[in-house]
Amino acid sequence: MAYENIVTEVIDQVGMIKLNRGKYNPLSKALLDELIDAIHQYDHNDDIRCMVILGGDEIFCAGADIKEFADLHFVDLFAANRFGHETDSFLQCRKPIIAGVIGLALGGGCELAMMCDIIIAGESAEFGQPEINLGIMAGLGGTQRLTRAVGKAKAMEMNLTGRRMKADEAERSGLVSRVVPDKSLVSETMAVAKKITEQPPLAVLAIKEAVNLVDSLPLREGLLFERRLFHSLFSTEDKNEGTQAFVEKRTPNFSGK
Ligand code: COA
Numbered sequence: 001m002a003y004e005n006i007v008t009e010v011i012d013q014v015g016m017i018k019l020n021r022g023k024y025n026p027l028s029k030a031l032l033d034e035l036i037d038a039i040h041q042y043d044h045n046d047d048i049r050c051m052v053i054l055g056g057d058e059i060f061c062a063g064a065d066i067k068e069f070a071d072l073h074f075v076d077l078f079a080a081n082r083f084g085h086e087t088d089s090f091l092q093c094r095k096p097i098i099a100g101v102i103g104l105a106l107g108g109g110c111e112l113a114m115m116c117d118i119i120i121a122g123e124s125a126e127f128g129q130p131e132i133n134l135g136i137m138a139g140l141g142g143t144q145r146l147t148r149a150v151g152k153a154k155a156m157e158m159n160l161t162g163r164r165m166k167a168d169e170a171e172r173s174g175l176v177s178r179v180v181p182d183k184s185l186v187s188e189t190m191a192v193a194k195k196i197t198e199q200p201p202l203a204v205l206a207i208k209e210a211v212n213l214v215d216s217l218p219l220r221e222g223l224l225f226e227r228r229l230f231h232s233l234f235s236t237e238d239k240n241e242g243t244q245a246f247v248e249k250r251t252p253n254f255s256g257k
Contacts, residue, residue, distance in 0.1 A: 005031035008038050013197040014190060015042035015051040025055050026065035027108045035112075036089045043093045049197040049204065051097040052189055053116060055109065060099075060125070063107025066134065083140045090115040091212075094205050096196055100189030101125040102182050106164075111140035114149065117208060119175065120189045121167040122182035127175060130162035148215060149175045200238035201256035 005028065007018045017038050019025040035053075042048045055061045076082075090097075099116035103124050110127045113119045129142040137143065138159060147155035150165070150173040157163055167179045180188040196204060206229040213222055233239055237257040245252035 001034065001037045003034045003038065006034045006038060010048065011190065012194055013047060013049045014193040015045070015048040016054065016190070017042075017051065018054045019056065019061055023056055024059055024062035025109070026062055026067070027112070028065040028068055031065075032086050036086055039089060039093055039097070043095055048095065049201055050095060050193040051093075052100060052193045053097060053112070054100045054186065054189070055102065055105070057102065059103040060101040060105040061109030061112060062104060063109050063130075064140075069134075069136075086140060087115075094208065096193075096204060096208055098189055098193050098196075100185050101127075101176070102185050104128070104164075107131050107138070107142070108140050111138060111142050111145065114141055114145040114175075117211075118177050118192065119170075120185065120192065121170055121176040121179045122185040123167055123179055124182050125167040125170065125176070125179070126164040127158075127170055128162060128164035129159045130164075132160060133162050146175075149173070198254075200236070200242060200252075200254040202236050202238060203233055206233060 005019070005021045007020045009016045009018075015038070017035060019031065019035075021028065021031055025031070039051065042051050072082075096118065097116040098118045098120060099113040100120050100122075101113050102122040104126050105113050106126075106128045107130060110129055113127070129138045129146060131137050131139075131142070138146075143155065143159055146158060149155075150158075150170075154165070154173060158165060165173065165175065167176065170176045171179045210222075210226045210229055213225055217225060238252075238254045241254060242252045
């Protein structure tokens, strides 16, 4: 698929995707189709071990394309299960995705960041779910993921009033892993991604699976699932290499086997 609304680049086993639809990056259906295609391609490319999603240099993303919404009715959205494919595609992606957010991440922009596994924020980042101001509500995870990330009170207030959360509050609340100066957002985000590419690939896949199951499994089953994955990694060459390198005081050379 040729991309017109995103730019992709592979840098040292990191699959980078940059939204590229003007200053505000409204998420048109075409943009989302391209984004999902790029994620799918990277996820099935053995040379890619981690992905990064970036927005614009001033604004991450102002959300779903409201102009596209104007003529749509319930029947159109329900029949097409609008946003179902995007939701499923992110859930199915096995490799880690990091969002690097500068400026506004509103509505679908906030939800896009939250569909990623790690969010790193620039100091100017602001997160919000302002759909209520349009007479609608979040439809791509804004009530579910935000609540899991920051708790009911903040998620409820943000979804009901449209209040935005700035970067420092987002870090305090656990929505983002850390805040960095805007000017180093891209380099810091790429550095985290690069670090992940250097980790044993099978352990990376297993950890993402285990962490993401926290919302769907009770603690007892979650701990059992984690323990079984832990056991299974002892059948890998990377486990032998990692433990041996530690003993020999050298850097491990992981093969993904
Ligand atoms: N979808 C479509 N177009 C959007 C958009 C969106 N989500 N967000 C901004 N735009 C467009 C505006 O319509 C405007 O287009 P125009 O130049 O053709 O008039 C342009 O981007 C600039 O927007 P404007 O509101 O004039 O800029 P601003 O700097 O004053 O405010 C925002 C920027 C992002 C705060 C404001 O545009 C906004 O609140 N956008 C909607 C956010 C939202 O509700 N997202 C959830 C969508 S479900």
